[in-house]
Amino acid sequence: MTAFTLDVYQNEYLPEGSREVNAIVTVSATGGPAAGEAAGPAGSAAEVIIVDCSGSMHVPPTKLAAAKAATVAAIDALRDGVAFAVVAGTDTAKLVYPTKAELVPASARTRAAAKEAVSHLRASGGTAMGQWLQLADALFVGQPAATRHAILLTDGQNMHETPRQLTRTIKAVTGHFVCDCRGVGTDWEVGELREIATALLGTVDIVAEPSGLAADFRAMTTVAMGKSVGDVSLRLWTPQGARVKFVKQVEPTLTDLTGRRVESPPRSGDYPTGSWGNESRDYHVCIEVNPAGVGDKMLAGRVSMVVPSTNEVVGKGQILAIWTDDTVLSTKISPEVAHYTGQAELAAAIQEGLEARKAGQVERATARLGRAVALATESGHGDTAKLLAKVVDIEDAATGTVRLKRAVEAVDEMTLDTRSTVTKRVGRKPAED
Structure with missing residues (x-):
């Protein structure tokens, strides 16, 4: 039987007065049939x-x-x-x-x-x-x-x-x-x-x-x-006065689920994730809460995986917020949140750059595709960098200094576009004993 586990990655410490809470939720499904085996009846x-x-x-x-x-x-x-x-x-x-x-x-x-x-x-x-x-x-x-x-x-x-x-x-x-x-x-x-x-x-x-x-x-x-469980939803509960800014799948591909919310009272909403086999996916959750005092701790969100047809909860996780006046704690950026924020920016830069190129907006196309080159280089997204190199001449990858190629094969442009939303999972250190 398939089982779900949820791991939450975030920096729960917020500076005084801050409202925005970000977390990456890794959902892993295990216990289903192995590759090549029947996934069920x-x-x-x-x-x-x-x-x-x-x-x-x-x-x-x-x-x-x-x-x-x-x-x-x-x-x-x-x-x-x-x-x-x-x-x-x-x-x-x-x-x-x-x-x-x-x-x-x-x-x-x-x-x-x-x-x-x-x-x-x-x-x-x-x-x-x-x-x-x-x-x-x-x-x-x-x-x-x-x-x-x-x-x-x-x-x-x-x-x-x-x-x-x-x-x-x-x-x-x-x-x-x-x-x-x-x-x-x-x-x-x-x-x-x-x-x-x-x-x-x-x-x-x-x-x-x-x-x-x-x-x-x-x-x-x-x-x-190989999918053994169908129509699973990610359910997000938030406290009184909170607002969900967005819920996005960020790995293996970018998919914005924010507008797909189905209310599940009280103060909860379900976001569709489709069918699952033995696999793992990452979701970026951003919640705006009412700020509390220094030293106060809040449960900013409770996330769970639910089978809507039976309302069965098959996995849970918590998103926290702690307000502090210690800048060392509050300015530390969660590597997972930073990574996927960069991945989303990379996809947007590619798509906006290609659109500008089609429209003949050379300056904007150069700027956006140059930014994409820099982000791909910084994040180690080598496959995307290779695809970008077929659309632009790269003078300095680190700074994103590029020139638009005069002639680009349609297949290269379309391949870059279609695969712009394919993401690379952030490298994580093994947990300490």
Whole structure:
């Protein structure tokens, strides 16, 4: 049975009159099945694979062929009994397998039938991702599965819906399932897939070459099969007069959960975290409290992990505040809080810099991407530094002195953008005995 533990990292000492309390909460889930083992009863998981079959998937023909192979790989990664379906996405959404609007249990027979149906996919039509998500949502309805997961693949932009229509659909299906999004090639829009993945607590990434799709689909499905607990929420209690400034997932990726709060009286709110396997994630909690006197101690927040369907509390932690006039204590910055504050700034600098570059704002783009180089260097984010070096010429990494490259490959720019929210965990010293 999966168990949750919560560790809180903070400097609880605040200077006199200070109101803001920051803490990093590390949530670890253990005790579930090991990698490759079944995460629970077969019926406890459901999977929908959405494949873009718009006309552009035929240019070149190898793109659709790779998407078919990737879908087959995902089907093969399903364990027996998992309910699944395959959807073809164009300017409409069509059920590829099964033929009736339902999910079917995975077995040797149904896998073979699904793969046969996938082999007949053809590319034509446009792109309306909202309709794809609506069909996936309808398929998941009534499913008792604890974990509901979808994969969405596209190679283009959402041309047959307005941004407002897509946003409305995303809002309607939020909380119903987790969705990992992948863009193949360089003709899709990062912002569109990021909007979907963020709302549906999934990941977004670029697969530059179609040949990489099969391995990626197999990996995503394997991870989904390893989830043993679904729909877990982080519950935050705060004292009278306090205000929650934000709650953000900060590792393994940046996701702002602040606006996703569901009230849970008295003085508590639940923030969705999705499904869990054997894993660990970090959350940054910022609370504004009424200041107390020097020497006073306050419970500024109580954080717990809760299964909303049963209201079962599966892990607890405390966030404290102690007011002091000792500047040595109050000015000490928690390394965890400082680290993830820097990671959030790094992601923002990259995204703002790329937007400025697209808009032709050379000075702002140079400043923001230069700041990103400095932050990546300081935090040891070597992978991000390498990606930045494909967009700017770095003269001094430490100070962030850079020049915009005259010509940048679209794939390099999109890779930097999609992976800007992937974070690096802060190094922690082992606890002393």
